[in-house]
Amino acid sequence: MTTSRFWHGFADMHVVKDREVVIASGDGATITDTNGKTYIDATAALWFCNVGYGRKEISDAVAEQLTRLHGYSSFGAYTTDATLRAAERLTSLSPIPNAVVFLASGGSDAIDTAGKLARRYWDVVGKPNKTLMVSREHAYHGMHALGTSLGGMPIMQAGYGGEPFVNEVVRVPALDVEATAKLFEQRRDEIALFVGEPVIGAGGVIPPTETYWRDISALCRQYDVLLVADEVITGFGRTGRMWGTQRYDIKPDMITFAKGVTSGYMPLGGVLVGERVRAPFWDEPIAGAVFRHGYTYSGHSGAAAAAIANLDIIERERLVERVATLEPILDTAVRRLQGAPMVGETRTVGLTAAVAIKPAILEKDPATVEKVVAASLHHGVASRVLRGHAVHISPPFVITEQQIDAMVDGIGNALEDVAAVGAWN
Template sequence: MTSFWHGYADMSLVPGNEIVMSRGEGVWIRDTNGNRYLDATASLWYCNVGHGRREIAEAVAGQMADLAGYSTFGFTTTPPTRELADRLVAMAPIDDAVVFMTTGGSDAIETAAKLIRRYWNAVGRPEKRIIVARELSYHGMNAWGTELGGLPSNSEGYGGPLVPHVVHVPTHDTSAVADLFEREGGRIAAFVGEPVIGSGGVVPPADGYWPEIERLCRAHDVLLVADEVITGFGRVGRDFGAQHYGFTPDVIAFAKGVTSGYAPLGGILVSPRVREPFWSGQAMFRHGYTYSGHAASCAAALANLDILEREGLAARVAELDPILASGVRGLESHPVVDSTRAAGLLAAVVLSDDALEEDPGLLDAVVRAALERGIITIGLRGAYGVLQISPPFVITESEIDHMLSGLADAVAEVATERGFH
C-alpha cells in the first residue's frame, strides 16, 4: 500500500505495480530493486542534460547554504534570480523581453492566460476575452491549462468548463483560424499553441503553419503565445521552437528544460508591448507564486544552461534528428504500427486504429513489454495510441539503436501474442 497519490494514475492499479526509481546517470536510471532502464522519455519530457549531473547538484547545494530562497514579491529578489532573468532574455526570440517566473509549466500557462486578460483590460479592450487553442494540444493541468488543452478527456468530469471563453480549432487548419478571426477577431485575446504538439501525440506543425498563424494574429490584433514547456531549451535543435519554425511570439511559456528537472521552475517571457502598461505605472499585475524565482531553482537553471551551452547540446539534437527519425520509421513495418513522426529529439510511434479498436489494451501491453526489456516509454492515451520517445540530449547513436531495438522487439512480441500478423 502506498500513501502517495500519483498523477494521471488509476490508483486502484498502483499498489503492487509501483516502481521506485533511485539513481540515474546519463540516459540510464535504476530502481530500488536494481533494475536498469533506458529513459526514453527524459522522465516527463524534461531531463534534457541527462541524469546524475553533479555540477547542478553542487550549484543548488551551494546556493542553499547561502540563501535557499527569498520572496520575489514587491522589491526583493536574489542574485541567481536576476542572473537567470538576464540570461533567459539574452536567449529569447523576443527582442527586449522580460521574465515572469513561476514554479512550473502549468503555472506558466496560467500566468500567461491571466496576463493576457489583464493586458487587454489595461489597454481599454475588455471585450477581448477569447483565447484560441488547438485540438490535441496540452497546456498543463491548472484551470486555464485544462480548458486550453485540446484533449477532451482531461476536462471531463468537472461539471462544465473550469474557465470560460476558450475556443479550439483543428490542429493544422490555418483557414479555420482565418475564418474564426474574421468572425470574432474583435473579441479574441490570444492564440496559444505548442510549436510541436507534445502530449497530444508528438505532432510537428505543417509546413509554413506558424508563420501563417503569426501573420493572422498580427492582422487581427491577436496576441500570440508559444507554449515552449516541452520544446524550449533545445528539444527541436534550437533554443526555442519558435526559432526553428520561424515565428515571433508575444509571450513564451517555459519550464521543464530550463532546469532539466533538477529543481522546479517555469515562467513566461513577455514582449515589450505586453509588459508596457505594467512597467509604465498604468496598471498592476496582481499575480505571483510563493516560490517564483526561487534562488536554489535559479541556481539549478544557471548550471543547467551552462551545460547546454558548453556541450553544444542543442546542436547535438539537430545532428541526431535525422538519425532518430530514420530509426523510428523502421518500426512502420510492424503490422500494428500505422506511422511515425519525429522532430528533433521528439518522436511518436502511432499504433493503427484498426489494431486499437480490435484490442484496446494494445498500447499498455507494448509499454509493459518495453519496460520488461529495460526501455521506458509512455503511452499517450489522449492521442489515441501513441508511444512517446523524447530521450535526454546526451543519448548516443548506439543508445538510440538499443532503444529502438527494444521497442521493436516489444511491438513484435505483443503483436504476435495478440494475433496480429
C-alpha cells in the same frame, strides 16, 4: 506486498498502487529502479531531463545556493541575486527581443500566468472585451484550471461535471489556418490570445506544416491577437534549435517555458514577455496598470541556480547542436519500426518521436500501447503512452547513437511480444 500511499498522476490507482515502477538513480540517459534493473530513459522522464541524469555540477550549484540563501520573496520590491542572474540569462536567450521574464514553478503556472497577463493587458489598454482564448485540438497546456480548459484532448476534460473550468476558451483544429482565420473574423474584437505548442507534444508529437506558424503569426498581427508560444517542451533545444519559435519562424508576444530550463533538477517555469505586453506595466504611465499575480516560489533561488548551471552545460557541450545531429539518426531508427507489427505511422521532430499504432488495432484493443509500454520495460526501455495511440520517445540529449538503436530495438521487441499474444493474430 505493501500497498503504496502515494497517489500517482494520470494513474488508475486500483492497478498502480501495487505495481509502481520505483526509480532510485540515474546516469546519463539511463535510470535504475530499486530492484537494480537499468532502463534507457526513452522520454527524459516527462520531457525534462535534457542534460541527462547525475549532473553533479547542477546539484552542487543548487546546494551552494541553498546553503547561502535558499529563497526569499519576489513579491513587491524583494527578490534575490540568484533570481536576477537567472532572469538576465533567460532573457539573453529569448527569441523575443528585449524580453522580460515572469517566473513560476512549472509549465501549468506559466500558462496561467500568460493567460492572466494577456487578459490584464487588454484590460489596461482599454479593450476589456478581449477575453477569449483560442487553443488547438490535441493541445496540452498543463493541468491547472486554465490549462485543462485550453487543452485539446477531450479525455482530460471529461468527468468534471460537463463544464469547462474557464469558459472563455475556443478550440480550432490543430493545423487549420483557414478555420482559425474564420474564427478570428467571427469573434473579431473579442480574442485575447492564441496559444499553441510549436510542435504538439503530449497530443502525439504533431509537427506543423512548413507555413503554419508564419500564417498564424500573420493572422494574430492582422486581428490584433496576442500570440503565446507554449515552449514548455520545445524550449531549450528539444527541436534542434534553442526554441521551436526559431525553427518555425513564430513571432510570439509571450513564450511559456519550464522542464528543460533546469532539466528538472529543480521545479521552474516562466513566461518570457515581449515589449508590447510589458509596456503598459513597466514603461507607460497608466494608472492602476499593475499585474497582481505571482507565486510563493516565483524566482526561487535554488531553481534559479539550477537553471544557470543547466544552461551552462547546454551551451558548453553544444547540446542543441547535438539534437540537430541526432534528429535524422533517431528518425531513421524509428522508421525501422514501420516494419514492426501493429505500427502505423512514425513521427520525428528534433529528439522527439511518436510510434503510432494502427487505428484498426486500437479499435480492437484500446490498451495496446499500454501493453507495449509495459513490455518495453522488460526489454530495458522506459517509455509511456501518448494520447492513447502512440509510444512516446524524447530521450535526454546525451543519449548515444548506440543507445538510440537499443531503445528502438527494445520497443520493437515489445511490439513483437504484444502482437504475439494479441487477439488479432
